C-alpha cells in the first residue's frame with residue numbers, strides 16, 4: 001500500500017512507512033495448521049495489530065481523480081477482510097485464487113452464470129437440495145441445462161454432448177448418503193473433452209480433501225458449514241488456479257454483487273484458523289458414533305466413508321487426508337419414518353436442526369427437512385429413504401455423543417406399536 005503525502009484531509013502518517021512486517025509463512029512449505037493460522041493474517045501496517053481490524057468502510061478515498069490512496073475503491077469490488085479470507089482459503093485449497101460470495105448458493109449460481117446460454121452441465125444426482133433447485137428451476141431460465149446421473153464415473157462418457165457440455169458438477173461425499181466420487185477418474189475424462197470439473201467440498205472441508213490436487217478445476221464451499229464452523233455466518237467461496245476463471249468470476253462477483261460483508265469475512269477467517277482442530281475432532285466423534293450405530297440392532301445400515309464397510313472406502317483412502325471420514329454420517333433406523341422422527345426428538349446433545357459443520361452436533365431427517373423438495377421416487381433412487389437420519393458430529397466429547405445416540409435410538413425404535 002502506498003500512502004500519499006500531499007492530501008490536506010489526511011491525518012499525519014502513523015508508522016506505516018517504518019513498521020517492519022515480520023515475514024509470514026508462505027503457503028506450500030508449511031503444514032495445514034500453520035497455513036490455517038497465518039495465511040492471509042497480515043500484521044496491520046499502521047498499528048501493528050496482530051489480528052486485522054474489521055474494515056467497515058464501504059468506500060475508500062482517492063488522492064486525485066481515479067487514484068485511490070490504497071488498493072481499494074469500493075467494498076463490493078474488494079475490501080481488506082474479504083481479501084484476507086480469500087487468500088487464506090486459496091492457501092488451504094492449494095489454489096492460486098479464491099473468491100468469496102454471500103452464500104454457498106450464491107457461489108453455485110455464479111459458477112453457473114459464468115456459462116454461456118446453451119451450455120450443458122452433467123451433475124451427480126444426490127447434490128445439495130439448493131443446488132438441485134438451482135439446476136432445475138433457475139439455470140434453465142438462462143438456457144443452461146443439467147443432466148443428473150447417479151453413477152457419474154460410469155456414465156460420463158455417454159452423457160457428454162460434444163460442443164455443448166461445459167461443466168461437470170461433483171459433490172463428494174454426497175448429501176446425505178455420503179457416496180464418494182473418484183474425482184481423478186471423472187476429471188481425466190472431462191479434460192479430454194475440454195470440460196471443467198467443479199467439486200463441492202463442503203462436507204469434508206479443505207483439511208480432509210483438496211479436490212484441485214485430484215484434477216478438479218474449481219472447488220466450492222458453503223463456508224456456512226466447516227470453514228466458518230460456528231453456525232453464525234452464511235457465506236460461500238470458490239477456489240481455482242486458472243487465470244481466465246479468475247477474470248470471469250471476479251467480474252461476476254462484482255457485477256452480480258452477491259458478496260459477503262466485511263464482518264462476515266472477518267468471522268469466517270477467524271473460524272478458518274481452527275479448522276484443522278475441529279475437523280480432526282469431528283472425524284474422531286463421527287467414527288465413534290458410526291461404529292456404535294453399526295453394532296446396534298436398531299440400525300439397518302450406516303453411511304460413513306470412514307468405515308471399512310463403506311462401499312467406496314478405497315476412494316476415501318485415496319482422496320481424503322489419512323483416509324479420514326469427516327464429521328457427517330447418515331443411517332437408516334428400524335421402524336420407518338416415525339422412528340427417524342422420534343430419534344431426533346429424543347437426543348439430548350444432538351440438536352434437531354438443518355445445516356452441518358459447526359462445533360455443535362446436529363441431527364435431521366432429510367426426507368422431511370433438507371431433501372423434502374425432491375420427489376419421493378427420485379429421492380429413494382438416490383438412497384434418501386424416509387427412515388434415513390443424518391448426523392453432523394460437532395466437537396463435543398465422543399463418549400457423550402455415543403451415549404446420546406444409543407439412548408435416543410433405543411427409545412425411538414422400541415416405542416413403535418410396543419414391538420421393536
Ligand SMILES: *Cc1c(COP(=O)(O)O)cnc(C)c1O
Pocket residue numbers: 103104105106128130131171175200202203221222223224225234235236
Ligand atoms: C449448505 C450447502 C450448500 C449451500 O450453502 P449456503 O451457504 O447455505 O447457501 C451447498 N452445498 C452443500 C453441500 C451444502 O451443505
